[in-house]
Amino acid sequence: xxxxxxxxxxxxxxxxxxxxxxxxxxxxxxxxxxxxxxxxxxxxxxxxxxxxxxxxxxxxxxxxxxxxxxxxxxxxxxxxxxxxxxxxxxxxxxxxxxxxxxxxxxxxxxxxxxxxxxxx
Numbered sequence: 001x002x003x004x005x006x007x008x009x010x011x012x013x014x015x016x017x018x019x020x021x022x023x024x025x026x027x028x029x030x031x032x033x034x035x036x037x038x039x040x041x042x043x044x045x046x047x048x049x050x051x052x053x054x055x056x057x058x059x060x061x062x063x064x065x066x067x068x069x070x071x072x073x074x075x076x077x078x079x080x081x082x083x084x085x086x087x088x089x090x091x092x093x094x095x096x097x098x099x100x101x102x103x104x105x106x107x108x109x110x111x112x113x114x115x116x117x118x119x120x
Contacts, residue, residue, distance in 0.1 A: 010056050012074055014063035020045035022052060023063065025074050032078045073116035082110065 011032075012025040021038040039045035053060060095104040100117035109119050 010058055011078065013052075013056065013058055013060040015049055015060050016063045017045075022049060022060070024052075025078070027078055032074075032076075034074075073111065073113070076116065077111055 009027045010024055011027050012023075014023040015021070016023075019038065020040070020042060021036055023034065023036045026033045026035065037048065039048055049060070094107045096107050096109065096119060097104055098112035098115060098117055098119060101112060101115040103112050103114035105113050105119060111118055
């Protein structure tokens, strides 16, 4: 089987077992896209997720329903030329609170993972 070639860079890959979806943030030569794929059955979701992992060969991070908004915020920041650091897990002591919405974010984050507000 031939591997697909992508003319875009996959920047962020999130999956949600709860709703059988995958959200991908792509950078296409300076234009950012958020793509969400939703499967109707658990079997189709499992097969689709496995196929995406095989083709993209990147780390996929677990998400919840709220993180779909996060993916959109990442795309917006990339479109503005902002360099972002994506993290999966941190200790509670390494978190900072967003001054706008109160969401906890990894220390060093420039923008809130929930509302996209700038963190001082």
